[in-house]
Amino acid sequence: MNLKANNITFSYSKKRQILKDVSLSINNNEIIGLIGDSGSGKSTLCKILSGYITNYTGEVTMDNKAIPDKDFYPVQLIYQHPEKTMNPKWKMEKVLNESWTPTQELKDTFGLKDTWLTRWPNELSGGELQRFSILRALNPKTKFIIADEISTMLDAVTQVQIWEALIKHCKANNIGILAVSHDEELLEVICDDILHFDEINNL
């Protein structure tokens, strides 16, 4: 399976263009890194790939077909601020199960403690919440994961632990990953290939 972006052009306002003719391609057996300056438009590209922004020109396809929007979206975005993606009036158990019910084994590999499930989102740390949003994205229907600076709030040890678990699961289930980060060393370790944002953006 293959996720492709063809000639994506986008701007939030008429004044400043963010993306111009951006193209990239990810296979479901590889991990692609994306690195670039702050404010250059990486997150914007991530939102386009995962269907959050739709008023762009160009096309995003999976196996050369448009991605159906009605049901579960096969390209899932995980991003920097997990707390914003959780309803403050929901217990973590409901937050997690909104997507699917992961096995106990999978919860354990991501170091997700059972006692967290009965708490509210504001009673967990950013790193703890991030494990939930990663696990939510690993729904069996997911084909690609867009990871937009998902490990910036974690310490080095936890960062490695989580990335290892994520990569292991994705390799086993043929899920492709686009990993956005400012941490070039990290990307060099985990990625099959690294893209530089200013090189793919023809601005």
Added chain:
Amino acid sequence: MSETPWYNKGLFSSLNLRQKTLLTIGLTGLVLLVIFICGTLINANLPTDFSIKMQPPTFDHIFGTDWMGRDMFIRTIKGLSLSIMIGIGASIISSIIATILAFVASVNKFCDSVVSWLIDLFASIPHILLLMMISIALGKGAFGVIMAVAFSHWVNLTRVLRAEVLQINTSEYVALSKKFGKSKLWIAKEHILPLILSQIFVGTLLVFPHAIMHESSITFLGFGLSPHEPAIGIILSESMTYLAMGAWWLAFFPGLALLIVVLLFDIIGDNLKRLFDPSQANK
């Protein structure tokens, strides 16, 4: 804490603000509940005794007696409980209307503009006119009054809820929920409703005093409950005939009691608002 209202000062100064608020709500609620329950237990056909008619307040009849020798205190309590009942019905219905319209507004741009238009329309008609029109159209009586009050009081809460729903709809967790393939209905029920529930609750209570006042006033004007009902509005309009004869107690005590009940509901509503959203309430 200079914002603390008068009824929270002094008396319970050893408690913290939250406890005071809860205590106020509890006590006020209890008083209203007692009035309501006593009222419903009273038989509407009070005994008449013409030997004691038109007596000013005494220790036997602290609110005095009317032209048929009925005890005005008992009539007032009965009237208040009827008012409270109509208030409950009207506030609940108006909150239901407000909630439904707020959700309808969130469906798409067209629905939103329809709801906005409705809000502007109803807000531009004077309350009392709207009340009388709806009440007459529905054949007066309790049903007509409840509907009239409900349909003239949904506007404020709808405005608040509409803005709230709009904001929640643009949140990241709703966007994500859509990407998980959840339907709009599911999102409305699971994501949005729990977040606006406290506002609906407070909104309902805040309509209460208005509902009671308006019920009494249109009944007083003859567009509400029928003269056979033991309502406060009926008591007050009856008393007008006797006021010139110096029977001031017929209007004074029921009127005062009505004001107190309205005030009590206002206090509950205010305190609940404080409890749910302290930052807002202090504005």
